[in-house]
Amino acid sequence: MAASIPWTIKHAAPGRSNHATKATTEPALVRWSLIAVAVVFLGAFLLLPLGVVFGSAFEKGFRFYINSLSEPDALAAIKLTLIATGIAVPMNLIFGVAAAWAIGKFDFIGKSVLITLIDLPFSVSPVVSGLIYVLLFGLQGLMGPWLIAHDIRIIFAVPGIVLATIFVTFPFVARELLPMMQAQGNDEEEAALTLGANGWQTFFRVTVPNVKWALLYGVILCNARAMGEFGAVSVVSGHIRGLTNTMPLHIEILYNDYQFVAAFAVASLLALLALLTLVVKGIVEWKTRQQLAEQATASGETRQ
Amino acid sequence: MSISVRDIRKDFGHFTALDGVSLEIPDGQLVALLGPSGSGKTTLLRIIAGLEFPDCGTVQFDGRDITERSARERRVGFVFQHYALFRHMTVFENIAFGLRVRPRKFRPSNGQIRTKVNELLRLIQLQNQAQRYPSQLSGGQRQRVALARALAVEPSVLLLDEPFGSLDAKVRMELRRWLRQLHDEVHITSVFVTHDQDEALEVSDRVAVMNEGRIEQVGSPEEVYNQPASPFVYNFLGNVNLFHGRVDDNRAYIHESATGNLVFVRPHLLDIDRQPGSPNSFRARTRHINSAGALVKIEAVTDWGAPVHIEMSQDRLRELQLVKDEVIFVIPKEVAVFRNNRLS
Numbered sequence: 214m215a216a217s218i219p220w221t222i223k224h225a226a227p228g229r230s231n232h233a234t235k236a237t238t239e240p241a242l243v244r245w246s247l248i249a250v251a252v253v254f255l256g257a258f259l260l261l262p263l264g265v266v267f268g269s270a271f272e273k274g275f276r277f278y279i280n281s282l283s284e285p286d287a288l289a290a291i292k293l294t295l296i297a298t299g300i301a302v303p304m305n306l307i308f309g310v311a312a313a314w315a316i317g318k319f320d321f322i323g324k325s326v327l328i329t330l331i332d333l334p335f336s337v338s339p340v341v342s343g344l345i346y347v348l349l350f351g352l353q354g355l356m357g358p359w360l361i362a363h364d365i366r367i368i369f370a371v372p373g374i375v376l377a378t379i380f381v382t383f384p385f386v387a388r389e390l391l392p393m394m395q396a397q398g399n400d401e402e403e404a405a406l407t408l409g410a411n412g413w414q415t416f417f418r419v420t421v422p423n424v425k426w427a428l429l430y431g432v433i434l435c436n437a438r439a440m441g442e443f444g445a446v447s448v449v450s451g452h453i454r455g456l457t458n459t460m461p462l463h464i465e466i467l468y469n470d471y472q473f474v475a476a477f478a479v480a481s482l483l484a485l486l487a488l489l490t491l492v493v494k495g496i497v498e499w500k501t502r503q504q505l506a507e508q509a510t511a512s513g514e515t516r517q
Numbered sequence: 518m519s520i521s522v523r524d525i526r527k528d529f530g531h532f533t534a535l536d537g538v539s540l541e542i543p544d545g546q547l548v549a550l551l552g553p554s555g556s557g558k559t560t561l562l563r564i565i566a567g568l569e570f571p572d573c574g575t576v577q578f579d580g581r582d583i584t585e586r587s588a589r590e591r592r593v594g595f596v597f598q599h600y601a602l603f604r605h606m607t608v609f610e611n612i613a614f615g616l617r618v619r620p621r622k623f624r625p626s627n628g629q630i631r632t633k634v635n636e637l638l639r640l641i642q643l644q645n646q647a648q649r650y651p652s653q654l655s656g657g658q659r660q661r662v663a664l665a666r667a668l669a670v671e672p673s674v675l676l677l678d679e680p681f682g683s684l685d686a687k688v689r690m691e692l693r694r695w696l697r698q699l700h701d702e703v704h705i706t707s708v709f710v711t712h713d714q715d716e717a718l719e720v721s722d723r724v725a726v727m728n729e730g731r732i733e734q735v736g737s738p739e740e741v742y743n744q745p746a747s748p749f750v751y752n753f754l755g756n757v758n759l760f761h762g763r764v765d766d767n768r769a770y771i772h773e774s775a776t777g778n779l780v781f782v783r784p785h786l787l788d789i790d791r792q793p794g795s796p797n798s799f800r801a802r803t804r805h806i807n808s809a810g811a812l813v814k815i816e817a818v819t820d821w822g823a824p825v826h827i828e829m830s831q832d833r834l835r836e837l838q839l840v841k842d843e844v845i846f847v848i849p850k851e852v853a854v855f856r857n858n859r860l861s
Contacts, residue, residue: 400601403568406588407595408615408670418618422605 228286264485267362269477281475282482289455290463290479296371297446297459298439301378305435309386310428314420318402331387334380342380343448346373369451374459377445382438389431393424426501433497437490441483518573518577518673518706519544520565523697525574527560535571536562536730540721542787542802546581547700547707551755552727559598559678561727565708566676591674594667594705598679600659602651608662609647612637615670637665640699657688664696668703676841677709681716693720700806718742726750748855749783757825758782769854771799779855784828785812789837790846798846801825803839817845 238244271278281287308408316324334342348354349369357455360367401423405415421428443461450457452466460479467476520542527535535557542548548560563569565576567588574586583591602611612634617626625633638644641661651659660680667675681689697720700707711717717724718738725735726749735748736812745751752759760780762771769780790798796818801817813834815827827845839845 369829400597400599401603403588404595404597404601404603404666405614405618407566407568408618408666409589409592410614410618411589414618419603434809 222508240491253505256262258382263484263488266480268475269474270481272477277474278478278481281472281478284475286455286458287463287475287479290458290460291482293371293458293459294440297375297378298436300375301327301382301439302432302436304379305386306428306432308383308387309390309435310421310433312387313390313394313424314416317391317397318399318420328391331384333384334382335384339381339442339444341378343445346376346380346445346449368449369453369457373458374446374457377449378439378442381442381445382435385435385438388430389427389434393427394420397423426497426504430494430497430501433494434492437487440486472504520674520706520708521577521580521690522561522565523575523577525563525564525571525576527569527851528558533730535564538574538727538730538732540725540732540735542708544706545704546722547697547709547720549721549724550708550710550727551712551714551717551724551753553712555695555729556727557730558677558712559726560678562678562710564598565591565674566595568595592670594670594672594673594675596660596663596667596675596677596680598682600651600663602659602662602666604651607648607650608643608654609634611651611662612666612669613665633669637669640668641665655688656684657692660684660692664699668705672705675705676705677707679710679712681713690718696720718754726753737861738799744783745853748779748781751853751855756784756826756828758784758787760823764854764856766846769852781799781855782849784814784826786849786851787825787827787840788848788850789815789827789829790848791837793846795846795848798848801845801847803841803843804844805838806834806841808834815839817847819847 262307282291295373312327315321316328347368349356350360350373351357352361352368354368367376401419402415405419410418441461442459443465446459447462447465450462452458452462454466460468460483464476464479464483467473467479520540522540522542525534525535525538538557538561540561550561552558560569560855564571567586567590569814571584575582577583578591588595603614606614613630616630616633619625634647635644638647641664643658643661643665646654646658648713651662654662664677677696681692684692687702693716696709709721718741723739724738724741726733726741728749734741734750736744741750742754745754745756751757758781760771760782762778762780763853764770764778769778771780772797799819801819803817805816807814807816808831811831812828813831815829816823817827821823827847
């Protein structure tokens with residue numbers, strides 16, 4: 214802290230600010246060219262495509278846009294995406310909280326194995342993840358004959374899509390919570406215990422409120438990925454229009470049929486979701502950082 | 518409520534934290550567990566609280582065996598070293614927590630909770646901070662909130678883990694006097710862990726000195742300070758001069774080789790003479806004289822090169838008119854001799 218004081222004084226002194234900044238930054242030419250590179254890069258790879266998506270979506274007017282979203286196949290795809298996400302996110306929420314709680318607050322044999330397993334979906338290609346389910350539940354798969362005998366359909370049906378989505382998105386919540394829970398330690402839980410709280414009370418009144426922003430952040434990321442997942446879902450879906458197509462799959466079909474405007478119309482929905490996610494994520498990140506900073510100052514003061 | 522700990526053993530992997538510890542704590546006393554870090558004092562406290570379970574041995578409250586009971590069932594008040602306040606709750610809610618989590622049948626009404634919490638806030642002199650969050654409080658205030666929170670559930674035993682460990686010197690002094698006063702008022706059986714000998718000697722009724730997972734000595738502060746039972750206790754409590762020596766006919770001969778005896782002398786039990794009159798004296802040369810403070814601290818070196826610390830009053834220093842680099846004769850007034858770690 215002490216080191217920052219002379220700098221603020223220098224900045225505050227009139228006419229001396231240039232001298233102060235010169236010592237710590239690059240020449241103007243370098244600065245501006247670096248900024249230009251960053252802006253061009255952002256524009257070309259992020260803003261331009263985003264503009265193209267919305268531009269193309271509205272190419273044939275607003276009415277056509279609405280029509281392409283409200284035709285039965287598109288509606289079915291939106292509905293299926295919502296169903297898959299609606300199941301995958303709560304499941305991963307429960308799993309993520311439980312896993313992070315177990316890893317962050319307790320010591321047990323096989324802890325590092327569990328951490329590696331949680332990271333598995335990050336390191337495995339989504340297509341491979343999808344194929345795993347086909348090999349497990351498909352017609353020629355391990356459990357295929359048994360499933361057929363009992364008339365249960367998983368592959369090329371909604372359960373397969375939900376399973377693939379859950380698999381691909383399950384690290385998000387746990388990964389966000391883990392560092393937070395590990396940093397906070399067990400002191401507050403132990404305090405709650407000595408004060409007579411039972412396990413559930415400790416969990417809901419002490420553990421969860423302490424990680425709520427990280428939890429929300431994890432849910433947002435998980436949700437965004439669940440809605441946009443393509444690879445794994447594509448393998449298990451079977452692409453049956455109106456039945457097993459999610460939004461990303463529906464977009465691909467439309468695009469392959471040269472229905473560009475309709476494809477972009479549906480794509481714009483996903484892009485909109487992404488933008489919304491970014492805004493919420495920004496707010497939550499800011500809140501989380503605030504909380505971490507508070508914790509840092511709190512523990513810093515106690516160590517004096 | 519009295520606490521009785523019998524033959525407790527606790528290992529963490531290859532490290533033995535407690536090695537057969539027994540301790541009796543009578544009802545209503547304030548007992549300090551004193552020892553260096555790694556001596557097992559915190560582990561013992563956590564075992565009494567039920568936050569840790571012993572590998573063998575028993576813990577009894579009022580003669581009832583509660584070794585298998587969880588922390589929740591033991592009704593102990595525990596104050597953590599780093600306070601462990603609930604950071605997302607106000608001071609008021611922190612203190613009220615223990616009452617709010619009670620089963621519906623035993624839960625006091627909101628009004629009763631408010632009365633109780635306000636009473637405790639008065640006790641810790643933080644009435645105006647009820648709506649603040651822990652992060653907005655100073656270390657000393659947090660510590661008091663942690664204490665009030667522990668007292669709110671009317672525990673049968675109060676356990677404090679290094680309660681003043683992370684506070685600065687002045688707040689520490691204030692708080693430990695306050696804790697002593699509080700204990701005189703509420704008379705709850707209390708155990709606190711500390712590595713600070715002054716704290717233990719000033720605050721507690723009894724001190725248990727711990728070292729390497731064992732209790733070295735239990736006694737009143739006067740007992741452990743004036744009659745240390747082992748070289749460790751002698752060394753750990755207060756400053757001390759250590760000589761190696763030999764014992765013959767009830768006389769200790771210091772600075773002799775191949776003996777195996779340890780001779781301890783407290784710095785304030787050494788007198789200085791300018792003449793070699795006394796048969797008990799030995800020669801030394803003054804190195805440094807520090808007269809800032811109530812006592813004058815003198816550093817000297819014996820003829821055989823061992824450092825000696827001497828403490829005397831300012832008056833005595835004026836009488837002697839000592840200066841640096843002078844030959845003096847040191848007379849031990851009282852020594853403690855240990856042979857093979859036993860007092861002899």
